[in-house]
Amino acid sequence: MIRFLLLLFAFNTPPTLAANDRLLHFKETVCNQCQQWGENTDVVAVGSLRVGxxxxxxxxxxxxxxxxxxMTxxxxxxxxxIKESLQMFNAGITCDGAKLESAFARNDSGGVFKLYIPEVGIRNVFCDVTDDGGKWIVLQRRMNGDIxxxxxxxxxxxxxxxxxxDHWLGLEAMHHLTEGGNMELKxxxxxxxGIYWVAKYSSFRIGPGSDRLYTYRLHVSGYSGNATNAYNNKRQFTTKDADHDSYSSLNCASWGEGGWWYSRCAVSNLNGNFHKIGDKGIWWNGRSNLLRxxxxxxxxxx
Incomplete structure (x- = not known):
């Protein structure tokens, strides 16, 4: 019974009270129960001491x-x-309604705008406001080989x-921009x-990166255009230090010198080496179709 009282004492007294106050608190809160048990409530054992x-x-x-x-x-x-809230309020959710005159920087096709991406925050993105009615968020561009x-x-x-x-927006941003499943890709x-190619997809989505089994998996469908469908659909993303392709004896990112949705290994390589030809270059629907x-x-x- 004494051990049980000690446990009650430990769990029912605030640690900041002085010793006498702790005992008083103890007696006030639990010793009415002691009386029901017939225990002597005038003396309580605490460790090896007896306290009156x-x-x-x-x-x-x-x-x-x-x-x-x-106050400071x-x-x-x-x-x-307040500043963060105002930035979020002023940032767009998509490139809809983006006006060149309000861009931070711009060229003939569009400009840089602040965009609020759920779970990512406010990011600068490039909005294409001219091509095919505009409203495009640019995910990737290769044009001069500087990057x-x-x-x-x-x-x-x-x-x-x-x-x-040249830039890559980032897989995490791409996932949160497309997870609603209502995005098209061009x-x-x-x-x-010098031949101009277009590949359009009516549905484009990037899966989450938190699940190791589905690492930014590509979901793309509804192809149209003059460039041929050259995506490895439902493949995971692979880089030189994170091998998620289906080639057991080879890291396809090292083979193509880029990060991509490789399989065994690829039918396109848009993130390859800008200055090389063959497997490691930038190409679509076969390595002979090199791109500038x-x-x-x-x-x-x-």
Missing amino acids: KAGPRGHQGPPGPPSVVN LIEETMNRK DFYRGWDDYVKGFGDLQG ITMIKKD FSEMKIRKRA
Whole structure:
């Protein structure tokens, strides 16, 4: 019984109370139960000590100094939260309604705008406002070879490059932009011989990256255009340091010197080496179809 009382004492007394106050609190809250059990409530065992009845409370001491409130920290925190809320309010959700005059930077086809991407936050993106009615969010562009695309997993997840030039928006942003399943994709390409190609897909979605079995899996369908369908649909994304392709004896990202939805290995390689030919170059529907320009962009389906 004494052990049980000690447990009650430990769990029913705030640790900040002084010893005598803790005992008084204990007696007030649990010793009515002790009386029902017939125990002597005048003496309670605590460890190896025996403590008698608590005496009367002493006089209340003088009040302590007033607490100090860091108003500067509170004000800074509130200002930061207000600023973040205003940025979110002012940022767009899609490229719908993007006007060139309000872009941070622009060229003939579009410009850089702030976009609020759920679960990612506010990101700068390039909006194409001219091609085929505009409203496009550019996911990828290869145009001059200034940016190295032979990179590791973290870079491909977060994104890299120059939004006005060669860049990759990032797999995590692509996933959250497309997870609703209502996005169409357009790929524009210019071959080395100057021929202009278009591949359009009425449905484009990138799966989540949190599930190791489905690592930013590609879901694409509804092809139209003059470039031939050259995607490995339902494949996972592979980089040189994260091998998710179906080739057991080869990392296809090393084979193609880029990150892509490889299988065994690819029928396209838009993130390959801009300055090389063959397997490691930039090509679509076969390595003989080398490209000097490519751009992937999405928008909501009409």
